[in-house]
Amino acid sequence: MEKQSADPTQIRRGTIPVMAVACGVMVGNIYLCQPLLGAIAKDFGVPESIASLVAVMTQVGYALGILLLVPLSDMAEPRSLVRWMSALAAVGLLMACLAPAIPVLLAASIFLAFVTVVPQVLIPLATSLVAPEHRGRAVGSLATGLIMGILLSRTISGLVAGYGGSWRASYGLASVLSVVVFFLVPAFMPKKSEHATSIGYFKLLASLPPLLKHRDLILSMAMNFLVFGAFSAFWATMAFHLATPEFSLGPAAAGLFGLWGAPGALLAPMAGRLSDRWGPARVNVLGFASVLICFAIAITIGAHSLIALVIVVNLLDFGLQSGQVANQTRIFAIAPEIRGRLNTLYMVSTFGGGAIGALAGGYAWSAAGWTGVCLLGFVATCLAATILATGVATATSSKQGHRSEP
Incomplete structure (x- = not known):
């Protein structure tokens, strides 16, 4: 029988909600730039x-x-890991806020994103705090x-930039919020998991490729690579x-469209159930189905209707989040000690798909505008x-083959 990784009696009340808020705050660092791109280009x-x-x-x-950092969650004390990441994220955001030229902003963007992976430490940790x-x-x-962090970061970032008179103010606010995560969140986190491995860091990294033997992992990776790429292409060109x-x-x-898409994001717990x-x-x-309907509306009515675009972002956010929850539920069932x-x-x-999607979206916009995106x-x-469809058919065929064996 699968064990839980933490004793529920040692978990503070409100731990899951606090972790959820921390996920939103930290992932917002990745998306706050999207409604600012036009202002950055002009500046x-x-x-x-x-x-x-x-x-x-x-x-x-x-x-x-x-x-390079998330594998540490299988061996390091999670509270210390979150403290270091949030502190360095605050520094990276401040660097972006003060960037004197676009090359500096690009370098700061890589650094702040590199250390803001707190959500990917918290999500597998949370699954070890509940029954299977x-x-x-x-x-x-x-x-x-x-997803609320993704959406609201765009809204807040756009509003702060619009009313603050500069895109830089948005990065400054995000730096302050990362400091709040540094002080608040570790107090709600449990001690090191009983499933924690004692192998060294480089052996930990070397253990990653063999995990690709798991069919459910490959299936989930391939699907989300493509869907998140589509999501990133959409939002990278929305402004x-x-x-x-x-x-x-x-x-x-542009930032307000993050807020208009919030209802779709709030359905994520339903996808989990x-x-x-x-x-x-x-x-x-x-x-x-939700994402395909989204793009069908976007390419037609969404080319000239704000109301249609509101519907589009809700469908897109719900579709992405449903798939994300399904995929992570699938892979976390493989084994608790390697989550x-x-x-x-x-x-x-x-996020490799997201990077390629954002890049491809920029080229699609340049070549064919909104229709191309x-x-x-x-x-x-x-x-x-x-x-x-191919994965399900293969799995079904494999199960039937095993049943027919003598």
Whole structure:
């Protein structure tokens, strides 16, 4: 029987909600730049395609942080790990706030994203604090904080920049919030897990590739690589779309679209419960349907209607989050002692897809405008759905083959 990694009697009341808020605050550091890209391009006097590299660099930095730092959660004391990460994130955000030129901002973006991977330490930790049958709910709760952070960071960042008169103010505020995480969150975290490994850091990293033998991990990685790429392409170009003569909106309005998408994000706990009840694959299907409908609306009515865009961001956020919860529920069921490393591989794939999606979105925007971005997202999601169908068919065939053996 699977054990829990922590004694529930040693866990402070409110631990899961505090972890969820921390996930939102820290992941917001990755996305706060998106409504600011137009203002950054104007301030530094660079083309939009160059300014969009800020979004790309944050995705790259986050993927590197997940690869090189998150495995430490399987061996290090989690409270110390969170303290170091949040402190360094505050420093990186301050560097971005004071950046004198675009190359410095790009370098600061990689660094701050590299050390802001706190959510990817907290999510697998939270699954060890609950019974296995409630794993999906725990993932869903922290995933709600995560996606709310993604959405509200855009809203708050855009508003702060719009009313503060500079995009730099948004980075300054984020630096302060990371300091709050440094002081508050570790007090709610449990002691080191009983599943913690004692192997060295480099052996820990060397143990990652062999984990790719798990079919459920590969399936989840491939699907979220594509869907998160579509998500990033959409949001990396949203500010450009809203700045066109069709809308003529600035960073504050672009940021507000994060707030309008909040209802879709709040359905994440439902996706967790459905994953526990139906199984992850059916929840993946639900997520794909939502994302495909999203891009179908975006490329038609969403080209000229703000109301349609509100519907689009809700469908996109719900679809992404449903898939994310289903995928993490699937991989965390593999083995409790390697959850940190499983999450490492999964999230490296996810944010690698995000970096490529943001870059591809910039090129699609330059080549074909909003239509190109939406087509890119639609095709990527169709490929993800095809991978799921193939994976389910292969698993079913394998099970039937085992049953027919004498």
